Amino acid sequence: MKPLTIDYCGELYTVDGPGEFGIGRESDLSIDDNPYLHRRFLTVTSDFGMWWLSNVGTLLTATVSDSTGTVQAWLAPGAKLPIVFQTMHVMFSAGATTYDFTISSEDDYFNTAITVNESGGSTTVLPVTLTTSQRQLIVALSEGVLTQTVPGRGTIPTSAEAAARLGWSMTTFNRKLDNVCDKLDKLGVAGLRGGKGKLATNRRARLVEYAVTTHLVGLDDLPLLEQGSERPDSQPPDSQRPDGEAAGT
Structure with missing residues (x-):
C-alpha cells in the first residue's frame, strides 16, 4: 500500500508503518490540549490491503466526507471505515471547538464525480431544499x-x-x-x-x-x-x- 498524508493546520504527517497512527489529545497527531477531546480518538491502520480510519473513543463522533461533499459518513464510537478516496475530509467537535483535517492517498478506489440525475444530456444536482x-x-x-x-x-x-x-x-x-x-x-x-x-x-x-x-x-x-x-x-x-x-x- 502507498503511504497516506495527513494535513492538519498546515502540518503534514506521513502514515506508512504497519502499526496504528493515533489522532487525539495525546497521540501521534496531537490535535489540541482540549480536555473534551479523547487522548486517542481516531486511529489509522492497515488491514486487508487497505487503510482504515477507526473511532476508538467512547463519546465523540466524526463526520467524514470526500472532496466533493457528495459522500458523507458519520463515524460513531467503535466504528471504522476504509479510506477509499484520494482526498478525505474529517471533521469533529470537542466541547465548543470544531476541528478538521485532510487525509490524502495516491489510491482512488471510488470515483465521486457528481452524478445525481441526468436529463437531456445534462447533469442536475438535487440539493437539500432550505428556506x-x-x-x-x-x-x-x-x-x-x-x-x-x-x-x-x-x-x-x-x-x-x-x-x-x-x-x-x-x-x-x-x-x-x-x-x-x-x-x-x-x-x-x-x-x-x-x-x-x-x-x-x-x-x-x-x-x-x-x-x-x-x-x-x-x-x-x-x-x-x-x-x-x-x-x-x-x-x-x-x-x-x-x-x-x-x-x-
Whole structure:
C-alpha cells in the first residue's frame, strides 16, 4: 500500500508503518490540549490491503466526507471505515471547538464525480431544499468554522449567541433549529434528532459538521447573516414549498 498524508493546520504527517497512527489529545497527531477531546480518538491502520480510519473513543463522533461533499459518513464510537478516496475530509467537535483535517492517498478506489440525475444530456444536482431562515440559522452556527482564523480549528456559538447574531428571539431560534434538524433527519442524516442523553450542543455541532462537509453552506452564504434582524420568520409562499412545510416553522 502507498503511504497516506495527513494535513492538519498546515502540518503534514506521513502514515506508512504497519502499526496504528493515533489522532487525539495525546497521540501521534496531537490535535489540541482540549480536555473534551479523547487522548486517542481516531486511529489509522492497515488491514486487508487497505487503510482504515477507526473511532476508538467512547463519546465523540466524526463526520467524514470526500472532496466533493457528495459522500458523507458519520463515524460513531467503535466504528471504522476504509479510506477509499484520494482526498478525505474529517471533521469533529470537542466541547465548543470544531476541528478538521485532510487525509490524502495516491489510491482512488471510488470515483465521486457528481452524478445525481441526468436529463437531456445534462447533469442536475438535487440539493437539500432550505428556506431563507433555515439557511440563515445554519450559517450563523457555522460562521466560526467557515471563517476560522486558525486552519483546522473553529468554534460553534451557543444558541443564545447565534440567536443574537441573527436578531432572533430564543423561541424563534429553537423552533427553527428543531425544524432544520427534523428535515435533515428525515433525509437520513444521523445524529440530529434530540432524545434522552443527547444535548443541544451535540446537535448543533453535528449540524455544522454536516453542513460544512457536504458544502450545504459556504462563505458565499455569509451575507445572509445581515438579513437576520429584518424578517426572521420570512418564508416562501406555500405554493413554492416543495416539502409542504407550514408557515412559521
